[in-house]
Amino acid sequence: MATRQPEINFPKGGVLFIIAAVLLIILFSKSTVTIGPGEGGVIFETLGDGVNTEKTYGEGFHIVAPWNRMIVRKVRQQSITDEMNVLSVNGLEVKVSGTIWYEPEFSNLGLLIKTKGEDYERELLDPAINAAARSIFGRYTPEQLYSSKRDVIEQEILDEVQNVLKDQYLSVKRVLVEDVKLPSTIRIAIETKLKQEQESLEYEFRLSKAKKEAERQKIDAEGKAVANKILSASLTEKILQEKGIDATLELSKSPNSKVIVIGSGKDGLPIILGNQ
Known part of the structure; x- marks a missing residue:
């Protein structure tokens, strides 16, 4: 004979409590949002006027009405890298790659999303960068793009993008042009020309240096010649004799043994005979 299992009867109040607790947990999980470091959030009011532009929420834990939605976006400085084909001033196609640093305005994040959408980089930033880059690169020759004008171009693109935005x-904080790719034949021709210009500058520098050294030596030699001429003109026979006598007197005071013959030397100068 089979035995009957005892029946477990939950009180009606307990069942309702469990259902309410589950619903409360689900409701609470949908009503809480954590905004991470470097992020900001705005409320999308489903039953209201959409994006609330009055307040931007910062990092941390927030409670939101379950019928609303928190839109969270990065508000710190960030960058995007892109590559595009542009035309130089003479119509040559050039491939350019660069990086843009940008930052949404924290206090106006709601206005940015409401007017430009959540994907505002694609809707707003990309078209502004592409238009500015094509406009600026179209003012320069391939040689200028490849070599000498990189810094100027970066600043001009930055100025134009900031004006558009x-x-x-x-x-937009900064623009960096990382690489400019030209057709190989054009690139080789430019590199050859730049090398020849560099060699020419080096030759001119060496030539200028040698010319300056020759001029210096010429001036030095002329100065010595003038000095010798002045010295020779000032050394008369009488002055030489007096200097010879003065030197003889000084030598005669030396302790070394010697014989001084007065008036027997050339020009009447004394002759000194000695073993030292």
């Missing part, structure tokens, strides 16, 4: 709640 003025009052658009998105700030």
Whole structure:
């Protein structure tokens, strides 16, 4: 004979409590948002006017009404790298790669998303960068793009992008042109020309240096010649005799043994005979 299992009866109040607790946990999980480091958030009011532009929420834990949604975006400085084909001033196609540093305005994040959408980089930043790059690169020759004008071009692109994005709640901080790729034949021709120009500058420098050294030596020699001429003109026969006598007197005071013959030397100067 089979035995009956005892029945477990939950009180109706307990079942309702469990259901309420589960619903409360689900509701709470949908009503809490954690915004990470370097991020900001704005509320999308489903039953209201959409994106609330009055307040931007910072990092940390936040409670949101379950019928609303927190839109979280990075608000720290960030960068995007892109590659595009542009035309130089003479119509040559050039492939350019670069990096842009930008930063959304924290206090105006709601206005940025409301007016430009959540994908504001694609909707706002990319078109501004592409238009500025094509406009600026179109002012220069391939040689200028490849060598001498990189810094100038970066600043001009930055200025133009900042002008386009003025009052658009998105700030561009820096533009870096990393690489300019030309057709190989054009690149080789430019590199050859630059090498020849460098060699010419080095030759001119060596030539200028040698010319300056020759001029220096000429001036030095002329100075010595003038000095010798002045010295020779000042050394009369009488002065030489007096200096010879003075030197003889000094030598006669020396302790070394010697014989001085007065008036027997050339020009009447004394002769000194000695073993030292």
